[in-house]
Amino acid sequence: xxxxxxxVAVILLVTLxxxxxxxxxxxDNFFDLLVVYVAYxxxxxxxxxxxxxxxxxxxxxxxxxxxxxxxxxTSYIWFYALMRWIxxxxxxANRMLxxxxxxxxxxxxxxxxxxxAFMLNDGFPVLQVIRDRTAAQLVWALATGPVFLLLARRIHxxxxxxxxxVMVRESSSSR
Amino acid sequence: MFSRRTVVIxxxxxxxxxxxxxxxxxxNRFPASGTGRFAISVLAPFQEAFSHSVRFIRDTWSDYxxxxxxxxxxxxxxRRLAESSRIRNRLIETELANERxxxxxxxxxxxxxxVVAAEIIAKDxxxxxxxxxxxxxxADGVVAGLPVVVPEGIAGQxxxxxxxxxxxxxxxxxNSAVDGLVQRSRVRGxxxxxTSSECRFHYVPGKEDVQVGDVIISSGMDGVYPKGLRVGEVxxxxxxxxxxxxxxxxxxxxxxxxxxxxLVILHDGGIKAEGGS
Numbered sequence: 001x002x003x004x005x006x007x008v009a010v011i012l013l014v015t016l017x018x019x020x021x022x023x024x025x026x027x028d029n030f031f032d033l034l035v036v037y038v039a040y041x042x043x044x045x046x047x048x049x050x051x052x053x054x055x056x057x058x059x060x061x062x063x064x065x066x067x068x069x070x071x072x073x074t075s076y077i078w079f080y081a082l083m084r085w086i087x088x089x090x091x092x093a094n095r096m097l098x099x100x101x102x103x104x105x106x107x108x109x110x111x112x113x114x115x116x117a118f119m120l121n122d123g124f125p126v127l128q129v130i131r132d133r134t135a136a137q138l139v140w141a142l143a144t145g146p147v148f149l150l151l152a153r154r155i156h157x158x159x160x161x162x163x164x165x166v167m168v169r170e171s172s173s174s175r
Numbered sequence: 176m177f178s179r180r181t182v183v184i185x186x187x188x189x190x191x192x193x194x195x196x197x198x199x200x201x202x203n204r205f206p207a208s209g210t211g212r213f214a215i216s217v218l219a220p221f222q223e224a225f226s227h228s229v230r231f232i233r234d235t236w237s238d239y240x241x242x243x244x245x246x247x248x249x250x251x252x253x254r255r256l257a258e259s260s261r262i263r264n265r266l267i268e269t270e271l272a273n274e275r276x277x278x279x280x281x282x283x284x285x286x287x288x289x290v291v292a293a294e295i296i297a298k299d300x301x302x303x304x305x306x307x308x309x310x311x312x313x314a315d316g317v318v319a320g321l322p323v324v325v326p327e328g329i330a331g332q333x334x335x336x337x338x339x340x341x342x343x344x345x346x347x348x349x350n351s352a353v354d355g356l357v358q359r360s361r362v363r364g365x366x367x368x369x370t371s372s373e374c375r376f377h378y379v380p381g382k383e384d385v386q387v388g389d390v391i392i393s394s395g396m397d398g399v400y401p402k403g404l405r406v407g408e409v410x411x412x413x414x415x416x417x418x419x420x421x422x423x424x425x426x427x428x429x430x431x432x433x434x435x436x437x438l439v440i441l442h443d444g445g446i447k448a449e450g451g452s
Contacts, residue, residue: 011218011221014218014221014300015218015221015222015225015297016225017300018218018222018297018298018299018300018308019221019222019223019225019226019229019296019297020225020229021298022226022295022296022297022298022307023226023229023230023233025432028302029302030302032300032301034300059210059214060214060217060218061300061301062210062211063210063211063212063213063214063215063218063335064211064214064215064218064297064299064300064306064308064342065299065300065301065304065306066299066301066304066305066306066334066342066344066348066350067301067303067304067350068198068201069201069210069211070197070198070201071198071301072300072301074194074198078194112198113301113303114303115195116198116199117303117349119195119198119199120199126369126371129371133302133303137302
């Protein structure tokens with residue numbers, strides 16, 4: 001059931017990321033919301049739970065994007081690995097970690113995207129475009145990323161509580 | 176011989192190098208993957224439902240806002256006025272949509288090939304690439320490689336399809352390329368997208384005559400786009416004394432930020448559609 005929750009969350013975030021940006025032009029330089037969810041999976045969920053979701057998320061985003069296949073998958077896997085490594089030394093609920101982790105994800109994602117474009121000589125953007133767009137994404141990530149991260153954690157906790165209560169009710173009524 | 180830390184660092188470096196090589200191979204040799212079809216089939220219905228919901232809420236809100244705003248002033252007369260305003264706003268919106276669709280239909284009638292109209296339901300999740308998802312797919316005759324146009328000019332090319340949806344690569348995407356020529360001087364080149372709103376007209380030798388204001392059209396020689404479709408206008412020409420090619424900036428005629436409906440041209444190839452020219 002928890003995997004089902006993750007899949008629903010991923011579908012919702014992918015839909016927001018693609019369909020909402022179509023109708024709100026100002027969100028063109030908004031950062032990738034899925035990065036926040038990958039950070040949440042890396043910081044607060046077990047490896048067996050988070051790793052498959054990260055891979056599925058990366059495959060979905062690569063399928064919908066016009067870039068080379070594997071860009072989003074690569075970004076998410078490396079960012080997830082970084083989060084899993086960091087929690088070996090820091091408390092996942094560390095405020096600085098929660099504040100900066102979405103921005104770290106944005107940086108990793110942009111490095112992968114731009115690095116691949118540079119390698120393949122695929123219309124590498126001018127430096128001014130890189131600077132402006134990356135700066136806008138980082139500002140959004142720093143301003144709203146921690147909020148989304150904590151919101152994801154809270155919603156999932158409520159879901160786990162509700163699911164636990166339902167299962168307790170069902171098991172007591174079956175006795 | 177080596178400490179654990181050194182081994183870990185070397186392992187990470189090897190992983191990064193291997194990852195880089197894999198990405199470069201995949202990017203060059205496998206530009207499209209079959210998993211995209213499955214993902215589009217699964218995700219596109221949610222995108223379509225969301226887009227329709229946003230449009231419905233936006234229309235309902237404007238009706239509601241007018242109704243509440245007017246009913247404050249005078250009960251009976253303002254209620255009639257609010258009703259008239261609501262109908263009028265709906266008619267204006269219908270008229271605007273009508274005008275847009277008539278413009279599209281008029282253009283469609285001028286296109287000698289069979290076309291199918293499609294609505295855009297989602298855009299690329301990354302801000303570095305420019306693709307959109309449309310609500311027509313293989314069931315409507317749409318296959319990969321078909322050109323996508325609007326009355327203003329070429330919008331892009333279908334790159335991946337599912338049964339009822341398709342992904343379109345827009346002409347301002349870095350991966351897009353359109354074989355074009357200058358309408359006035361018939362100079363040929365390649366229109367390639369970038370990450371800004373402009374495109375570049377590549378491979379034009381320095382001695383060729385290209386001026387600011389020239390209109391670029393499709394040449395039909397790439398086998399994708401029919402000949403004669405408008406692409407953009409030259410907004411900048413730079414010729415270095417030692418450069419082989421000119422640096423030509425092109426502003427596309429299509430406003431990609433405002434695309435809502437497009438036409439997909441259903442044919443086997445641009446060259447065939449133009450009678451083999």
